[in-house]
Amino acid sequence: MLIGPQNSLSAEDLGARYREVRASIAAAAQLAHRNVDCVTLLAVSKGRSVGAIQELARLGVENFGENYLQEAEPKIAALAGMNLTWHFLGRLQANKTRVVAEHFAWAHGIDRLRIAERLAAQRPATAVALNVCVQVKLADVAGRSGVGAAEVAALASEVEALPRLRLRGLMCMLPEGLDAPRQRELFAGVRTLYDRLNRDGAQLDTLSMGMSSDFESAIAAGSTMVRIGTALFGTLARTDSPAQQS
Numbered sequence: 400m401l402i403g404p405q406n407s408l409s410a411e412d413l414g415a416r417y418r419e420v421r422a423s424i425a426a427a428a429q430l431a432h433r434n435v436d437c438v439t440l441l442a443v444s445k446g447r448s449v450g451a452i453q454e455l456a457r458l459g460v461e462n463f464g465e466n467y468l469q470e471a472e473p474k475i476a477a478l479a480g481m482n483l484t485w486h487f488l489g490r491l492q493a494n495k496t497r498v499v500a501e502h503f504a505w506a507h508g509i510d511r512l513r514i515a516e517r518l519a520a521q522r523p524a525t526a527v528a529l530n531v532c533v534q535v536k537l538a539d540v541a542g543r544s545g546v547g548a549a550e551v552a553a554l555a556s557e558v559e560a561l562p563r564l565r566l567r568g569l570m571c572m573l574p575e576g577l578d579a580p581r582q583r584e585l586f587a588g589v590r591t592l593y594d595r596l597n598r599d600g601a602q603l604d605t606l607s608m609g610m611s612s613d614f615e616s617a618i619a620a621g622s623t624m625v626r627i628g629t630a631l632f633g634t635l636a637r638t639d640s641p642a643q644q645s
């Protein structure tokens with residue numbers, strides 16, 4: 400069965416990659432003296448087929464992340480019977496918040512109050528609270544979205560006060576090409592912010608950190624949710640990915 404982008408990925412390939420990623424997560428957790436059950440695998444399925452998502456779900460993956468709303472909406476609808484948990488990972492524009500509020504369980508990447516307010520207002524009253532993470536902009540890493548370390552606490556407490564949202568934690572994204580010590584240092588900085596918020600009374604349980612190229616460093620620094628695309632599904636050809644549209 401061929402299920403991948405451009406039909407290049409077989410169910411066997413995907414299964415093998417999945418087992419490899421699982422084993423790497425377990426090894427990283429063990430190295431950090433952490434329980435592997437404390438690290439959730441979020442499969443980043445942007446640009447990937449409904450068939451590939453079904454196959455991973457069959458293997459036991461429950462959490463899937465999407466970046467582009469035009470792509471995500473039909474996929475979520477097609478897989479509605481499977482009881483999957485959908486995470487929005489893209490940059491949120493104010494005029495696109497309704498789709499996220501209505502169709503997703505999580506929004507990572509909250510970086511301003513206005514977006515959180517819109518999500519709170521648009522979350523259907525019949526749905527459980529939308530889980531959200533505040534995105535932290537890493538010092539001296541240019542061009543990334545998120546809030547600076549100094550503003551995280553203020554935004555977190557404003558978000559916590561909103562109805563229909565549940566602040567779960569912090570999220571960050573590293574640039575590619577850093578060596579492992581530098582990755583760990585940057586992730587540890589976010590971990591410190593997270594610990595400080597909890598010490599000051601927040602009830603956060605999620606550190607959304609780590610992608611294909613740095614999840615081992617993220618787990619070493621305390622990540623509880625790794626967002627993995629390429630290592631699971633293979634390299635995403637540029638043409639498979641819809642233009643920035645969310």
Ligand SMILES: *Cc1c(COP(=O)(O)O)cnc(C)c1O
Binds near residue numbers: 443610628629
């Ligand atoms: C695409 C994406 C990922 C997955 O990246 P890979 O390097 O393919 O594992 C994780 N997080 C976010 C926010 C993304 O946009």
